[in-house]
Structures are given as C-alpha cells and as structure tokens.
Amino acid sequence: QVQLQESGPGLVKPSQTLSLTCTVSGGSISSGGYYWSWIRQHPGKGLEWIGYIYYSGSTYYNPSLKSRVTISVDTSKNQFSLKLSSVTAADTAVYYCARSPHDYGDYLFDYWGQGTLVTVSS
Amino acid sequence: DIQMTQSPSTLSASVGDRVTITCRASQSISSWLAWYQQKPGKAPKLLIYKASSLESGVPSRFSGSGSGTEFTLTISSLQPDDFATYYCQQYNSYAGTFGQGTKVEIK
Numbered sequence: 001q002v003q004l005q006e007s008g009p010g011l012v013k014p015s016q017t018l019s020l021t022c023t024v025s026g027g028s029i030s031s032g033g034y035y036w037s038w039i040r041q042h043p044g045k046g047l048e049w050i051g052y053i054y055y056s057g058s059t060y061y062n063p064s065l066k067s068r069v070t071i072s073v074d075t076s077k078n079q080f081s082l083k084l085s086s087v088t089a090a091d092t093a094v095y096y097c098a099r100s101p102h103d104y105g106d107y108l109f110d111y112w113g114q115g116t117l118v119t120v121s122s
Numbered sequence: 123d124i125q126m127t128q129s130p131s132t133l134s135a136s137v138g139d140r141v142t143i144t145c146r147a148s149q150s151i152s153s154w155l156a157w158y159q160q161k162p163g164k165a166p167k168l169l170i171y172k173a174s175s176l177e178s179g180v181p182s183r184f185s186g187s188g189s190g191t192e193f194t195l196t197i198s199s200l201q202p203d204d205f206a207t208y209y210c211q212q213y214n215s216y217a218g219t220f221g222q223g224t225k226v227e228i229k
Contacts, residue, residue: 046209046220046221046222046223047166047209047211047220048220049217049218049219060216062216062217063216063217096165096166098165104171104172105154105171105213105218106213106216106218107211107213107216107217107218108156108168108171108213108218109156109158109166109168109218110168110177112165112166112167113165114164114165115164115165
C-alpha cells in the first residue's frame with residue numbers, strides 16, 4: 001500500500017519561499033509509471049493542481065503558478081519537493097502531494113498524502 | 123482552460139436516499155472524468171475514474187455516468203459514511219481542473 005506524507009513549515013512569512021517535502025513509502029518513485037504531484041486547497045475552497053514531476057526529473061507546472069514553482073525529486077530518499085517563491089496570503093492553503101498512474105491519466109490522483117496546512121503571515 | 127461546474131452546491135438527504143450530483147464541463151472531455159469524496163480534515167479519495175469505472179474498494183452503491191460535457195455521480199442508497207463533499211475533476215487536459223464541490227448533508 002503506497003503512502004505519501006507531507007512535511008515542512010506550517011508558517012511562512014510573506015515574500016519568502018514555501019518549501020515542502022513528500023515522502024513516499026510502499027513504492028519506489030524510481031520504478032517509473034507515475035507522476036508525482038502537488039495540489040493545494042485554499043481554506044473552504046476547491047482544489048488546484050500545482051505541478052508534477054516524473055522520476056527522471058521532468059516537470060510540468062500549472063501556468064498560473066509556473067513563474068514561482070519548482071518541483072524536484074530525490075530518488076535516493078524516495079522524496080519529492082515543492083518550492084513556491086514570493087508567497088503572499090493568497091498562498092495560504094492545505095498542500096497535498098499525490099500520485100498519478102501514467103497509463104490512466106497524468107492528472108488522475110489515486111493516492112494522496114494527508115495534507116499539510118501552510119499559513120502565510122508575518 | 124476547461125471549467126467544471128457542479129450542481130447542486132449543497133444537497134440535504136437522508137440515509138437510504140438515492141442521490142445524484144451533476145457535473146458539466148465547458149467543453150468536451152470525452153470520458154476523462156473522475157469523482158472524489160472528501161471528508162473534513164482529510165484528503166480527497168478517488169471513487170470513480172473514466173466517468174464510470176469504480177476504483178478498487180469503493181462500494182458498489184456509487185456509480186458514475188456520462189460523456190462529453192455532462193456527467194453524474196449517483197449514490198443508490200445513502201449511508202452514514204457518505205456524508206461528505208464530492209468533487210468532479212476533468213483529466214483530459216493540463217492542470218486537471220476540479221469542480222467547486224457538492225456538500226452532501228444530513229437532512
């Protein structure tokens with residue numbers, strides 16, 4: 001059973017960089033066949049895909065966030081990470097990591113982490 | 123961008139009721155439509171993919187139908203565990219946009 005777990009600071013100051021890591025267990029990122037995504041949910045709102053990475057390091061970002069987003073992968077640790085720069089209060093959200101099976105659709109999310117709330121405030 | 127619109131936004135129902143949620147896409151997405159269930163403080167859970175395929179382990183009282191731009195999620199007999207928010211999502215094109223959600227409440 002694949003499990004994903006987000007970790008990182010719960011509070012970030014405006015204009016700084018939000019950094020989160022997702023640790024995958026029960027399966028290897030480097031085995032291929034899956035995209036590894038970050039998704040966020042603003043308080044009481046809907047879901048927004050941020051971007052994904054393949055084990056090879058190939059990335060694809062939501063155009064609305066592309067200028068501020070970097071996703072990276074560390075296959076030796078079975079982790080992938082999110083950096084979102086120049087954050088504002090509008091970036092306050094629950095951030096999820098999730099997996100997409102490549103053969104079923106790049107954006108079909110079959111396993112999710114439990115989510116972590118990141119608040120942007122001074 | 124493909125916009126996804128769900129109706130209703132909130133639905134009040136009783137245990138045992140048959141419940142139907144509608145999702146409309148702003149352009150054709152063929153059958154590239156998924157449904158998720160989310161409970162408070164939890165991550166979304168995949169229920170249905172490719173419009174009508176039931177994810178492994180999901181009870182058979184959940185079903186999905188539709189293609190093109192109109193889709194429905196049906197719960198044949200609502201159970202206490204089903205009170206939650208449901209999201210549709212298109213995964214036909216980039217960013218995989220979600221609907222705004224339908225909250226199923228206890229009547």
